Amino acid sequence: MNGGGGLKCRRHFFMDMGQPVKIMDLAENMIRLSGVQGIEIIETGLRPGEKLYEELLVKTEELDKTDNSMIFIGRDTPVSEEEINKKIQTLRNACDTGDDLIAKEALRSVVPTFKTPEEVNKEIA
DSSP, X not given: OOTTSSOOOOOEEEXXXXXXXXXXXXXXXXXXXXTOOOOOOOOOOOOTTOOSSOOOSSOGGGEEEOXXXXXXXXXXXXXXXXXXXXXXXXXXXXXXXXXXHHHHHHHHHHOTTOOOHHHHHHHHO
């Protein structure tokens, strides 16, 4: 908190990372570029909780442009200390249950952009 009692806003920078890259293509290129031959790539599938891709953390309309077309500044929505404490208590209570499903639902309730791996993977399937 700043001296005036209000919450201090921070600037968050986001980079446009370009088009997604397939892991198989990346692995094949790394092997080819290393000059090593005879390496077999084995696909094992997703492990529990793994995502096929990472979604954006913010909505694009919440980003301001900079002089660099690949870098953006995110706009913060201030959250009061009281609201933060309520959210922390919600998460603590969920963790105290020891139930993964309750913990995930608590995350969903306090983090508006939270998505489970299953939701993310279903969207791109």
